[in-house]
Amino acid sequence: GQNIDQPTEMTATEGAIVQINCTYQTSGFNGLFWYQQHAGEAPTFLSYNVLDGLEEKGRFSSFLSRSKGYSYLLLKELQMKDSASYLCAVRDISGGYNKLIFGAGTRLAVHP
Amino acid sequence: EPEVTQTPSHQVTQMGQEVILRCVPISNHLYFYWYRQILGQKVEFLVSFYNNEISEKSEIFDDQFSVERPDGSNFTLKIRSTKLEDSAMYFCASSDYRQVGNQPQHFGDGTRLSIL
Numbered sequence: 388g389q390n391i392d393q394p395t396e397m398t399a400t401e402g403a404i405v406q407i408n409c410t411y412q413t414s415g416f417n418g419l420f421w422y423q424q425h426a427g428e429a430p431t432f433l434s435y436n437v438l439d440g441l442e443e444k445g446r447f448s449s450f451l452s453r454s455k456g457y458s459y460l461l462l463k464e465l466q467m468k469d470s471a472s473y474l475c476a477v478r479d480i481s482g483g484y485n486k487l488i489f490g491a492g493t494r495l496a497v498h499p
Numbered sequence: 500e501p502e503v504t505q506t507p508s509h510q511v512t513q514m515g516q517e518v519i520l521r522c523v524p525i526s527n528h529l530y531f532y533w534y535r536q537i538l539g540q541k542v543e544f545l546v547s548f549y550n551n552e553i554s555e556k557s558e559i560f561d562d563q564f565s566v567e568r569p570d571g572s573n574f575t576l577k578i579r580s581t582k583l584e585d586s587a588m589y590f591c592a593s594s595d596y597r598q599v600g601n602q603p604q605h606f607g608d609g610t611r612l613s614i615l
Contacts, residue, residue: 427588428609430590430606432604476542482555484530484547484555486532486555486557487534491541
């Protein structure tokens with residue numbers, strides 16, 4: 388089966404660093420994406436990992452360990468506008484084509 | 500930056516009525532998708548579309564659902580006879596022809612469908 392787990396909620400302080408974890412079990416893994424979603428809005432692409440290791444993109448970094456079925460998103464120098472849901476999504480090619488399987492999302496609240 | 504556009508932003512429909520949700524994918528993209536998100540729940544895959552045919556669909560995408568690319572720019576989702584449980588935000592997404600590498604799916608702003 389397919390299962391993606393991430394914490395439901397997290398809080399952090401402006402200027403701090405926060406790490407959002409994601410564990411997954413899928414049959415046709417072909418990459419892991421992180422999306423940001425503000426309430427009532429579309430998911431917007433943040434980062435992508437297909438090989439093990441760390442990908443850095445400005446204030447955002449994402450890490451992947453395929454053997455452990457584990458990823459994390461690291462947000463540095465937090466700003467109030469970073470308050471949003473962060474969605475972990477696995478690209479699944481078990482059906483022959485690719486679709487995204489999403490986790491339930493982690494709601495991050497950034498406080499002053 | 501090019502974007503996926505969806506219309507309408509909000510659709511209110513009586514139960515049992517047909518509804519068509521419209522999407523204009525990014526112009527050089529060849530893979531198209533519909534997802535839905537019931538309020539407070541996770542984003543769920545409905546269907547993917549490539550080369551003018553459905554390439555994959557989920558269990559949610561039953562006979563009441565259909566997709567079409569009526570011309571070179573639009574991509575539509577039709578629900579034939581809506582049910583209360585179809586109330587959700589429906590997102591259209593598209594991705595580049597290159598299916599290797601870091602080619603994300605780009606999402607539209609969604610259509611909020613409310614069934615009364």
